[in-house]
Amino acid sequence: MTDAQEHEEATMSNTLYDRIGGEAAVNAAVDIFYRKVLNDYRINRFFDNVDMEKQAAKQKAFLTMAFGGPHNYTGEDMRKGHARLVKMGLDNSHFDAVVENLGATLEELNVPQELIAEVVAICETTRNDVLGR
Amino acid sequence: MFYVEHYGVSFNGSIMYKLTIEEQTYTCQPDETVLDTLLREEVNISYACKKGTCHSCMVRSLDTIPPAAAQVGLKNTLKNHQHFLACLCHPEQDMVIKLPDASEFYTEGTVVVNEMLNRNTLLLIIAFKDAFEFNAGQFVNLQRADGLTRSYSIANTPQESNTLEFHIRRLPHGKFSAWLHDDIKVGDTIAVSEARGHCFYLPERREQGILLIGTGTGLAPLAGILTDALAHGHTGDIYLFHGSREVEDLYRIDEMRELAKQHSNFHYVPCLSGSHVPEGFMQGRANDVALATMADLKGWRVFLCGHPDMVNQAKRMTFLKGAASADIYADAFLVTPTG
Incomplete structure (x- = not known):
């Protein structure tokens, strides 16, 4: 991730995914992020009874998307994937908490604020689908 | 047309590889993934996301090492046994493949x-x-x-x-x-049957700490992993927490104590969750005792075997204590009353 910072100047024209550090960044972030989510009393009940291994793979796919990387999530995938959670009461406050944990993860990894803002903006585009609206 | 088939080259010149499953052979068209080919040929294979996330379509190569891109995100032990995701695999050579539900050889x-x-x-x-x-x-x-x-x-x-x-x-x-x-x-x-499962020791990072937590006959795979690690000269600390309710339901206690005397890096902690706890045993469930004993699991390799509730809880707790998700190996025993 520090590499990403050092080379930032030279690679401003690259995609967000490249600038943030690509797959290496996803790998560096995934456990830190998921640990924060599981420790967050506001949202961890949504992760009870999920298989941790499968969940870790899903978190990687999510981070790849949030970092502007290659993915083929559709809005429909997002709706289907979260429908069960919406029934459990998933709302804006929980969505905000997840984004907050992601931001804190990236700060911990010394990702520059302007890149974090771009990540947050990508997350924001999924809000209505995730919340089934 | 049969020339084209014969040489396995498509009209635009790209090479087509053969996929063999048991007695059947299928041709992977250019740009097709292994999953695409099998679905087109109406082979019964489980799948869901088609993008490497859900791991539903994981299959195993029986002859060649699969392309690295088809193994992204899999555990080291799965990679080592040539498992790969059919949906991410563009073959680089002919492959002999085993489906997960294929009939077993006894x-x-x-x-x-x-x-x-x-x-x-x-x-x-x-x-x-x-x-x-x-x-x-x-x-x-x-x-x-x-x-x-x-x-x-x-x-x-x-x-x-x-x-x-x-x-x-x-x-x-x-x-x-x-x-x-x-x-x-x-x-x-x-x-x-043939051996299965991905909860085993790989002789790499020998200085890494290893945490083994098992209940009941969960000791069986852990004892194998322990013996294997020691035989490979593993130098990192190895902690074994073996638990049951009563002392009469533990076993190999003396052998484990003897092993701990012989190997300074091996530590054996027998745990009893019942009320009667003789000297030399820890009071509590094995996973609780383990988590209370280990201050920080960052960098540790973790093996969990036994009751599904214990395994699921310990997976999460060891992860929260710092173990990387890729370093947590688990084998939950089904304890059906008809077993």
Whole structure:
């Protein structure tokens, strides 16, 4: 991730995914992020009874998307994937908490604020689908 | 057209590779993934996301090393055994593939030891004519002549002659365990499947700490992993927390204590969750004692075997204590009353 910072100047024209550090960044972030989510009393009940291994793979796919990387999530995938959670009461406050944990993860990894803002903006585009609206 | 087929080259000149599954051969068209080919050929394969996330379409290459891109995100032990995701695999050569639900190959073995390890756990050792291929910590299916089949973990290591060792707990109303306990004698034969599972030791990062937590016969795979790690000269600390309710349901206590004397990096902690706790044992469930003992699991490799509730809880707790998700290996035992 520090590499990403050092080379930032030279690679401003690259995609967000490249600038943030690509797959290496996803790998560096995934456990830190998921640990924060599981420790967050506001949202961890949504992760009870999920298989941790499968969940870790899903978190990687999510981070790849949030970092502007290659993915083929559709809005429909997002709706289907979260429908069960919406029934459990998933709302804006929980969505905000997840984004907050992601931001804190990236700060911990010394990702520059302007890149974090771009990540947050990508997350924001999924809000209505995730919340089934 | 048959020339094209014969040389395995498409009209635009790209090479087409053959996929062989059991007796059938399929041709992977240019730009197709293995999953695309199998679905087009109407092969019955489970899949869901088609983008490497859900791992539903994981299959195994029996001959060649799969392309690295098809193994992204898989555990090291799965990669080591050439598992890959069909949806991410663009073949780079012909491949022989095994589907996860493919019919299993059984080998006949002969019972050479059956004796009790404690009041309800049977030690069963089965010998084979030829070497049996497995990693310590994997499991096999044992099958009775009438087809009744159950999974059991292997407790020994491949270095020890052509035998497999099992610890069989007698389950209430368990048909299979009752058969093994009551009817099987030395000299009887049993059908044994190929070894399965990805909860095993890989001889890499030998200085890494290893945490083993098991309940009941969860000791079986852990004992195999432990023996394997020590045999490979693992230098990092190895902690084994073995738990049950009462001391009479633990086993191999003296052997483990002896092993701990011989290896300064091995630490054995027997745990009892019941009210009577003699000296030399820790009070509490094995996973609780382990988590209270280990301050920080960052960088540790973790193996969890036993009751599904314990395994699921310990997976999460060891992860929250710092173990990387890729370093947590688990084997949850199904404890069906019909077992």
